[in-house]
Amino acid sequence: MPDRLIHRVAIVGGTHGNEFTGVYLIKKWQMCPALLQRDTFATIPILANPAAFAVTRRYVDTDLNRCFRPEVLQQAEVAGYEAVRSRELYQTLKTDAATRVDFVLDLHSTTANMGLTLILVNHHPFNLQLAAYLSRVNPAVRVYSAYQPGQSLAFLNTLCELGFAIEVGAIAQGTLQASLFQQTEALIHMILDYLDAYQQGQTVPETRLTFYQHRHTVDYPKTQAGELLGMIHPQLQGQDYQPLHPGNPMFLTWTGETRYYEGPSAVYPIFINEAAYYEKGIAFCVTDRQTIELESK
Amino acid sequence: MPDRLIHRVAIVGGTHGNEFTGVYLIKKWQMCPALLQRDTFATIPILANPAAFAVTRRYVDTDLNRCFRPEVLQQAEVAGYEAVRSRELYQTLKTDAATRVDFVLDLHSTTANMGLTLILVNHHPFNLQLAAYLSRVNPAVRVYSAYQPGQSLAFLNTLCELGFAIEVGAIAQGTLQASLFQQTEALIHMILDYLDAYQQGQTVPETRLTFYQHRHTVDYPKTQAGELLGMIHPQLQGQDYQPLHPGNPMFLTWTGETRYYEGPSAVYPIFINEAAYYEKGIAFCVTDRQTIELESK
Numbered sequence: 218m219p220d221r222l223i224h225r226v227a228i229v230g231g232t233h234g235n236e237f238t239g240v241y242l243i244k245k246w247q248m249c250p251a252l253l254q255r256d257t258f259a260t261i262p263i264l265a266n267p268a269a270f271a272v273t274r275r276y277v278d279t280d281l282n283r284c285f286r287p288e289v290l291q292q293a294e295v296a297g298y299e300a301v302r303s304r305e306l307y308q309t310l311k312t313d314a315a316t317r318v319d320f321v322l323d324l325h326s327t328t329a330n331m332g333l334t335l336i337l338v339n340h341h342p343f344n345l346q347l348a349a350y351l352s353r354v355n356p357a358v359r360v361y362s363a364y365q366p367g368q369s370l371a372f373l374n375t376l377c378e379l380g381f382a383i384e385v386g387a388i389a390q391g392t393l394q395a396s397l398f399q400q401t402e403a404l405i406h407m408i409l410d411y412l413d414a415y416q417q418g419q420t421v422p423e424t425r426l427t428f429y430q431h432r433h434t435v436d437y438p439k440t441q442a443g444e445l446l447g448m449i450h451p452q453l454q455g456q457d458y459q460p461l462h463p464g465n466p467m468f469l470t471w472t473g474e475t476r477y478y479e480g481p482s483a484v485y486p487i488f489i490n491e492a493a494y495y496e497k498g499i500a501f502c503v504t505d506r507q508t509i510e511l512e513s514k
Numbered sequence: 515m516p517d518r519l520i521h522r523v524a525i526v527g528g529t530h531g532n533e534f535t536g537v538y539l540i541k542k543w544q545m546c547p548a549l550l551q552r553d554t555f556a557t558i559p560i561l562a563n564p565a566a567f568a569v570t571r572r573y574v575d576t577d578l579n580r581c582f583r584p585e586v587l588q589q590a591e592v593a594g595y596e597a598v599r600s601r602e603l604y605q606t607l608k609t610d611a612a613t614r615v616d617f618v619l620d621l622h623s624t625t626a627n628m629g630l631t632l633i634l635v636n637h638h639p640f641n642l643q644l645a646a647y648l649s650r651v652n653p654a655v656r657v658y659s660a661y662q663p664g665q666s667l668a669f670l671n672t673l674c675e676l677g678f679a680i681e682v683g684a685i686a687q688g689t690l691q692a693s694l695f696q697q698t699e700a701l702i703h704m705i706l707d708y709l710d711a712y713q714q715g716q717t718v719p720e721t722r723l724t725f726y727q728h729r730h731t732v733d734y735p736k737t738q739a740g741e742l743l744g745m746i747h748p749q750l751q752g753q754d755y756q757p758l759h760p761g762n763p764m765f766l767t768w769t770g771e772t773r774y775y776e777g778p779s780a781v782y783p784i785f786i787n788e789a790a791y792y793e794k795g796i797a798f799c800v801t802d803r804q805t806i807e808l809e810s811k
Contacts (some may be wrong), residue, residue: 241745244741249768302616328686387686391789394751398745445538490690
């Protein structure tokens with residue numbers, strides 16, 4: 218098959234060391250590699266940040282999933298565990314002819330109620346087709362686009378044009394949730410089956426895709442000293458992907474004050490109350506809901 | 515009132531630095547101290563482990579809530595942040611006449627579905643009365659006894675005969691959940707109001723108490739190398755305080771095997787899938803459900 222699109226697939230887990238779903242799916246597949254076998258490509262499971270996993274933290278020195286920028290990957294001096302590790306993954310997945318891959322899935326979990334989310338880092342037609350297929354066959358699958366033309370991203374998935382991240386939740390850091398573990402595993406098998414079917418000419422083009430386009434982030438209410446002054450309002454908690462209308466509550470402060478959404482029209486918040494985003498100053502991400510027609514190829 | 519039982523109350527939060535409910539209740543009360551004022555005693559809010567909170571971890575060197583043993587508190591050489599901090603808290607709360615307290619509430623959160631749980635470290639009649647009152651007035655309140663005659667505990671609450679820990683969940687580490695934050699706050703006000711009413715002779719003795727008595731812990735399935743081989747079974751996940759009957763599933767392994775409970779009779783698992791207990795080798799705690807008659811004093 219000389220014209221195959223995909224020869225090698227990487228499934229990456231534990232890019233954040235305290236997101237156990239990906240870590241233990243990788244360990245399961247390392248124990249039972251036959252589960253990943255398909256006729257038209259090879260699949261390699263990779264534990265991305267073993268040092269962070271060993272201490273059950275997101276990262277040791279810096280967030281590995283913000284290291285994939287040319288200035289980090291190509292700098293002469295490398296400082297810090299994740300900077301070194303990002304360069305290793307860059308070489309393995311992208312530049313070394315013996316190991317490079319054509320498709321990358323990067324497995325994450327979140328404390329936000331994100332269900333099964335695909336995170337696009339580009340709008341490559343193949344990724345849009347696959348996302349459309351997965352969300353049509355399993356309506357629980359949602360598609361979030363972090364891609365913004367002209368802006369460079371630093372996620373692991375930017376190493377490869379094809380593929381995306383999978384974000385599942387709500388799951389507390391440092392824990393496994395069997396139900397979401399099983400749903401994630403089933404989703405990955407559906408993806409591998411699609412890739413295999415595609416390469417055998419057995420897929421039918423999808424015609425439309427609904428996705429949630431990243432716009433900006435919203436921080437928590439803070440004191441002048443930069444400390445939290447409030448939390449996600451009970452009415453917003455867990456309402457990822459539900460419309461937030463003008464006048465709806467967003468935050469509740471220690472002094473009992475409710476802060477309302479004052480934008481001009483409804484938006485769709487996601488990553489609401491993600492633990493790792495407290496330090497990044499993100500209470501939630503604001504998205505627009507969009508439906509596009511897909512070109513049949 | 516020379517015969518008051520309680521002159522000073524300590525409410526302690528952030529004994530584990532990534533359990534934000536307690537941390538931010540303390541910060542709220544430091545900002546609004548009038549909320550804690552009652553007629554017959556003073557209440558002091560204390561942030562127990564500020565260094566662990568600063569890095570959003572349970573602890574820096576060792577689990578502070580396992581440091582309150584005589585051999586740690588009275589050793590000549592003190593090594594590690596939490597060992598030093600446990601000695602400071604021991605002096606502040608127990609030995610220094612100017613600051614010592616008569617009643618301690620220690621605020622915790624858990625990734626397990628524990629709702630609002632009181633954790634008793636002894637069976638002092640006053641604690642049993644208060645626990646009975648709280649669980650009668652608010653049926654969502656459950657009482658767990660970690661006390662076992664002849665065994666010494668190392669929890670912060672052992673500094674004081676009166677009082678107990680409050681454990682709320684499910685809450686992911688490093689996050690706030692507004693609804694449980696509000697329920698915890700309301701529970702604490704109910705406790706302070708009870709103490710105040712008691713000292714004014716306005717409480718009525720309770721006659722019975724249902725509680726869950728700690729028996730032992732159960733570890734996850736592990737490989738020979740000590741790695742996780744499975745996770746809490748979907749049917750057990752979130753079922754804290756529900757009976758686990760012989761033949762009910764407990765674990766699901768990577769190889770797809772279900773492990774069943776094989777004990778002789780029903781038990782009541784709690785702390786199911788608590789993140790911090792993975793490293794302690796605890797998948798859940800096994801308890802018996804008991805109802806006792808209380809002596810009227």
